Amino acid sequence: MKKLLEVKDLVQWFDLTTDLIDRIKFRAGKFTLEKKHVNAVNGVSFSIGKGEVFGLVGESGCGKSTTAKTIARIFEPKAGEIRYRGEDISKYGYRELLPFRRKIQMIFQDPYASLNPRQKLADIISEPMLFHQVVQDQKEAEQRVLDILEKVGLNREHATRYPHQFSGGQRQRIGIARALAVGPEFIIADEPVSALDVSIQAQILNILMDLRDEFQLSYLFIAHDLSVVKHISDRLGVMYLGYIVETGGKDYIFQNPSHPYTRALFAAVPTIDEEVATTATELKGQVPNPIDLPSGCCFQARCPDVRGVCYQEKPPLKKIDHDHYVACHLVASK
């Protein structure tokens, strides 16, 4: 499969100390300037092929949304490469980025907050088309809006309504329609179904899958719900504290979860399938503070099998199977 998007050693942090006073520290008899960072993404690498769905899972605060927003260049990457069709777009300026902005679209988690309440549906969807000049004029835009509405399961009468007149599920459909408007190749979906009821969640997941088949779309699909990710993805990455701890083909990971964190995550998921036995012990404690990262393995504080080496060395991602990589000292590479 040809790679559409390749992310290499992506790093993102946020400066916490905007105040000069905060930064002045007295150390060893000297005043020094120090910076405090939230280390959100610490060298994340993965690739996504054409028509592929890559799922990114992890608990809140593990950096999955930041990774997505950095790829979409909503945040400037601090280091690393973002290759889209082989071209590194991580340092592109506004004008150079424009064609890529059209190709890479985003769907957001909160369907209530991500639509402008003062715009009619037709305007919400036609605005990106006109901006990116996908259509020649207003009239053509209107026609296209109607086509797209149909694709996401909304009626043409809806075009003149405002966002508050829609339910949560319908608003998420509008969000999808807006992303589709400019004919993207790659869609970043940041928790698109977490705010929805189960019956609506199934509707939205089905639409996303239908659209992928119809337009050969690729997705970066972010979710904290493992069963949703399992359902929709071809490959996935498990994130913890800004690192990818396990990645690979869906079947490899689900059949043989190898990182202790992945195993604990799988065990924690409530399920109505009784045969999924909870083999791993429940995870103690909570995610450590991303300001002071531990030296060594990121998972050391909660790992049930932690050893001496875990405190000293960061485990690299090792290949353990055809398409299965794990970052853990206790897993033997193949």
Added chain:
Amino acid sequence: MVNKLLEVKGLKTYFHTFKGTVKAVDGISFSLNRGEILGIVGESGGGKSVAGFSIMKLIEEPGFIQAGEIIFQGEDINRKNEREMKDIRGKDIAMIFQDPMTSLNPLYTIYQQLEEVLKLHSKMGAKARRERCIELLNQVGIPQPADRLNSYPHQFSGGMRQRVIIAIALAAKPKLIIADEPTTALDVTIQAQILQLLKRLVQENNSSLILITHDLAVVSQMVDKIIVMYCGKILEQGKIDDIIYQPAHPYTSGLLNSIPRLRDQKKRLEQIPGIVPNMFQLPAGCNFAPRCRCFRDKCLVDQPEIATIEKEHGVACHFPLLEVGRI
């Protein structure tokens, strides 16, 4: 019947607004035995939280408990006045709310908030209260409880705050705990911890628990009985295995099928078409008929009453699914 702790009969809670009356809870009946865990599931707007609040008599205007009896330990809560309710709330019936970020008072320490329950509902002295508080925090798994007593809520993480709230709910050893979406705001690994904890503590104290949630998967691991609510009515109720493996109502079956499973590979999820109807304009017949995949003419005019199809398994449907092993 000594064993029966709570019996709700024909409970109706309506909200009278300018736009019309919303029948948030419309004639629900169920009972709960001592030591039992009951799950109330349904989508948002189904009336499950209002049902929980009604049992605590925490309904505020424009809402009113219109009719029905809530018999708790042989007495009708609905007839009690506000002063009598104050003795019951926190002592006999305690509630755990969804949002651990907003249900603790940010201006008081954990100790003050825990101690309040004991001050109100026990005759313990100051020293005994302090010891009990430490014991409670220890029970809910907060490390170094003695040191954490004087912390403020903002010094705790979400999962830890929910533990504190559980400790407060358990403080007076209530006979019934109502937990309204206790883990919805938490991460999966933390959710697993909290659910385990809740189940263990309920069993240890021989309390009963009503677990209100939208997540059928959470419920299926925790509870003995389930109630499925939709638009203020109970559509199906019964033992956990009956509901999960032999759902008789098309809505229950639809909900179960729309959950992606970890263990099987389906290309498409089965979906329930449409959305929950507007509570101001409920359909004439069965509330679920407009979204039902097997509705017939009768469903559009005649509202089905809940009928028992098997021991303890009731369903409000004219044409219940009866095939065994549906899902």
